[in-house]
Amino acid sequence: MVTEFEGREFSFFKQVLTDLAVATVGQVGNEMKRLMNDPAEIDAVLRDGAERARAIAAPILREVEDIVGFLRP
Secondary structure: HHHOOOOHHHHHHHHHHHHHHHHHHHHHHHHHHHHOOOOHHHHHHHHHHHHHHHHHHHHHHHHHHHHHHOOOO
16 A cells, blocks of 8 residues: 555545545445335344344353342242
């Protein structure tokens, strides 16, 4: 990357960087629009994330409850 812009004016680098940022942020914006038009997919992603987080957290919480002395029903 350094050799590509070595000896060139900063304005050239700035333009390439701007184009890259616009292209990258544009993709994020397009994905946001797609997701906003599909609430069911958002719900599915959130549900999957919650299930994975619960699976990771459950054994840790049980261990903490045992250490603290919490009673379980």
